[in-house]
Amino acid sequence: MGGQFGFLARLVWWDYSWDIMEPVTYFVTYGTAIVMYSYFVCVRSDYNFDTARERWNLRTFHKISRRNGFDHEKYNSIVQQMKEIEANMKQLENVGALLNVKKDTM
DSSP, X not given: OHHHHHHHHHIIIIISOXXXXXXXXXHHHHHHHXXXXXXXXXXXXXXXXXXXXXXXXXXXXXXXXXXXXXXXHHHHHHHHHHHHHHHHHHHHXXXXXXXXXXXXXX
């Protein structure tokens, strides 16, 4: 949006006059609104840079993984197992810390 504003501002105030650029800015802004609404209808989330980038990265990841024969379901299951193991380790660390505190107080 900032780039669009800068580009249109350049055309309005330096290159052309407002009389020439008024319909252009109207259609460019209207077109941008249509594109953003279409994105919302297709994706069911608001358009912002972070979600669009994550969606693009995920799409690219799946495309490359299919091309190279990478099993992303197995990868996701391994990542889930790692998260469970890390959670268990934190619980054990908390229990160990409690036991050390109890030892020191006795």
